[in-house]
Every structure is written in C-alpha cells, then in structure tokens.
Amino acid sequence: MTAAEPLLVATDLRKTYGRTPALDGAELTVRAGEVVAVMGPSGSGKSTLLHCLAGIVTPDSGEVRYRGRQLSAMSDGERSALRRTDFGFVFQFGQLVPELTCLENVAMPMRLAGRRRKDAEALAATWLDRLEVADIAGQRPGEVSGGQGQRVAVARALVGDPRVVFADEPTGALDSLNGERVMRLLTEAAHDTGAAVVLVTHEPRVAAYSDREIVVRDGKSRDMERVS
Amino acid sequence: MSIGHTLLGLLESGPRHGYDLKRAFDERFGHDRPLAYGQVYSTMARLLKNGLVEVDGIEPGGGPERKRYAITDAGVTDVEQWLAQPEKPEPYLQTTLYAKVVLALLTGRPAADLLDTQRAEHLRLMRELTRRKSGGDLTDQLICDHALFHLEADLRWLELTAARLDQLAAEVTR
Ligand SMILES: Nc1ncnc2c1ncn2[C@@H]1O[C@H](COP(=O)(O)OP(=O)(O)O)[C@@H](O)[C@H]1O
Numbered sequence A: 001m002t003a004a005e006p007l008l009v010a011t012d013l014r015k016t017y018g019r020t021p022a023l024d025g026a027e028l029t030v031r032a033g034e035v036v037a038v039m040g041p042s043g044s045g046k047s048t049l050l051h052c053l054a055g056i057v058t059p060d061s062g063e064v065r066y067r068g069r070q071l072s073a074m075s076d077g078e079r080s081a082l083r084r085t086d087f088g089f090v091f092q093f094g095q096l097v098p099e100l101t102c103l104e105n106v107a108m109p110m111r112l113a114g115r116r117r118k119d120a121e122a123l124a125a126t127w128l129d130r131l132e133v134a135d136i137a138g139q140r141p142g143e144v145s146g147g148q149g150q151r152v153a154v155a156r157a158l159v160g161d162p163r164v165v166f167a168d169e170p171t172g173a174l175d176s177l178n179g180e181r182v183m184r185l186l187t188e189a190a191h192d193t194g195a196a197v198v199l200v201t202h203e204p205r206v207a208a209y210s211d212r213e214i215v216v217r218d219g220k221s222r223d224m225e226r227v228s
Numbered sequence B: 001m002s003i004g005h006t007l008l009g010l011l012e013s014g015p016r017h018g019y020d021l022k023r024a025f026d027e028r029f030g031h032d033r034p035l036a037y038g039q040v041y042s043t044m045a046r047l048l049k050n051g052l053v054e055v056d057g058i059e060p061g062g063g064p065e066r067k068r069y070a071i072t073d074a075g076v077t078d079v080e081q082w083l084a085q086p087e088k089p090e091p092y093l094q095t096t097l098y099a100k101v102v103l104a105l106l107t108g109r110p111a112a113d114l115l116d117t118q119r120a121e122h123l124r125l126m127r128e129l130t131r132r133k134s135g136g137d138l139t140d141q142l143i144c145d146h147a148l149f150h151l152e153a154d155l156r157w158l159e160l161t162a163a164r165l166d167q168l169a170a171e172v173t174r
C-alpha cells in the first residue's frame, strides 16, 4: 500500500434535488488508509457527498473516480458489486437486520458473497471480539445498547476487508463515552486493515480521530489543510 | 487579549484622539471591562515608540488626551500579521477571537479565512490530544478530555460565528 495513492477522487460535484442545490462544486480526494473527516452544518451536503463518493447517488455533473475508474461509467451491477467488495458502510442507526442475531448480521455480507455459513460466522466472531462485543453475539439488535449496536455495525462494515469505509454520523445517536469508544475501535481497525475512512460528523471531538478535515458549506467543500 | 493590536486595528479606519479610541474600544469590546485611560495612553506611547503609530495633530491645551494618532504603514503590517496568525488554542480565547473577527470586518479583510485558519489550528491540537489520550492511562485521558471539551466549545463558537458572518458584518459596519 502506498500512502499517497489516491483511491477516490471526486471533482466538481453538483447535485440538485428539485430546486435545492445539495452539492455545488464539491471535491474530495481520499488516499489509501487515511481517515478524512467531512464536517459542516446540517443540510450543507455532507451525506449527499458521501452518497456520491460511494456510488449510491449519481451527481448531475462532475465525476467520481475509484482507482481511476469513473463510477458513472459503470453499470448498476458493477457499482453494487464494488460496494460489496471494496466499500463498507456505517450509518447513525438502523443498518442491522432486526430478525438476525448480531453474529448473523456481521456474517451476512460474507454469506451474500457466497461464503459458507460456518466460515462466515467464525470470521464474524473474531470481528465481534475485536470490537469488544463478543458477549452479545447471540442477541438481536433490539436487545443491545446503542453503543454495542454501533460496534456490531462497524464489525459488519469491516468484515469484508473493504478499501474504504463510509461512516455517516456513526456516533450521532450515542453519548460521548460510547461515541469515543466506537471511534477508537473504528479507526484502530481501519488502520490495522489499511482501509480508508470517510467520516461524516458534526462533532469536533469525533472529527479529532481523523487525519485531516474538509468542511462542506452550502454544497461547496473546503480542504482545511489548505487554509492560508 | 492584545489591547495594542486592537487599538491599532481601530486606528486603521482613520486617525483618532486617545479618548475617541477608548470610546470605540469600550463600545465594541469593553462590555465587561472598559479600558482605563491610563492603559490607553501607555499603550499608545509604546506603539508610538515602536513606530506603529504617529502623532497626527495636537489640539491646544496639552496633555495626552489632546493628541491625535494615525496608524503608520508598519502599523498596518502589524495588524495584518496579527489577524493572519492563528491564536495558540487554549480555553477562553473568545474575547481575542471576537476582536480579530470584528477588526477584520471593519478593515475589509477576509474574516471567514481568519475563522477557518483558527479552526484548523484548533482541530490540529484536538487530534494531538486524542492521540495522546488513546496511548495514556486514565489520568491522561481525563486531563486530555478536559482540554478537548473546552477546545470543542471554542470550535463550535468558530463555526457559529462563520455561519453568522454576513449578519455580523452588517452590524459592525453599520
Ligand atoms: N433525497 C433527497 N430529496 C430531496 N432533497 C434532498 C435529498 N437528500 C438531500 N436533500 C437536500 O439536500 C441538501 C443537503 O442534504 P444532505 O446532504 O443530507 O446534508 P447534510 O448531510 O450535510 O445534513 C438539504 O437541503 C437536503 O434537504
């Protein structure tokens, strides 16, 4: 892994919903293994930027390249395959399947990728252990605390060895102690596996786990490493 | 907060007498602590000695309050440098930062850049404290957390001020 290799490059992204401009010339470069915080006021376009980067939303104009390949030039099938193999996702809440146990939730991405149940669950168990939630493996998401649920979600995002983890307000529903625990475990695990993290947050103490920061205001991004 | 730089910044819009400077300072920045006349005159004497201001005129009658001061080119450069240089992040910076923002707006300098430069400086220190915290024992963690919460409060204030900059500009230049 070269530290300077740009994995994801987004340039001049524009996206309008009806009359609302959500992105108005945003750009972002993500290099292998780095943690980039995306901050900015509510409604400024952070989530839309993340969705464009991950190929979930197609921008009206501008482009996103992942390892040199333009996302909008791929077929839907190619894009969803890329999301399964190369990307991981953590949201604020609601990403775990309520009917499955925590262990089954973490094993699910590997099951979808065709891994045998026994292998998938063995690997899932090591990830639950790593995220310090081995004790709740057999419980369902509705039976665990918010902090535990988010650590299960992080395990699920990382189990497939993604190159980029997209985290949108991953601590938004947690108190500060649990939020920081999730951030510490997420950034440590990403660092160990070499995954880059795009971290959307409005909390400065959460952003302090990043290597660098961009701020989105009114759909425009500002790279805070480049201010005067 | 640096009284010298603040008075200098106030002089940038035009020459003023000592008493006029004190009034301008108190109006904008002296809400809980108005300047003493003695402080104004000792500060002006120092700025004069350092060549950052010059005496622009003296009214008849004598006494320091009769002097009219004007900023020099060296003074303008000094204000410029002070505004561009982020403050060392530490709790309770708000009075200095507020003075810098208002003076930037009054003198037509990019106040948004000043806020962003300071924001970047704050987050740099927050990252360092976060790293120190993850390698430390509980005592280290608690000490770092205290600093982190204060820095976060400052950073939120910087954010909120950036979001209200147009409104503040309209008020201070009214
Ligand atoms: N699916 C959507 N449909 C309509 N408007 C949207 C949609 N997604 C986002 N927006 C609008 O775009 C703007 C940016 O939203 P978003 O990217 O969610 O901001 P943030 O994540 O920074 O809070 C907002 O005004 C929001 O209301």
Ligand SMILES: [Mg+2]
Pocket (backbone or CB within 6 Å): A046, A047, A048, A168
């Ligand atoms: Mg959002």
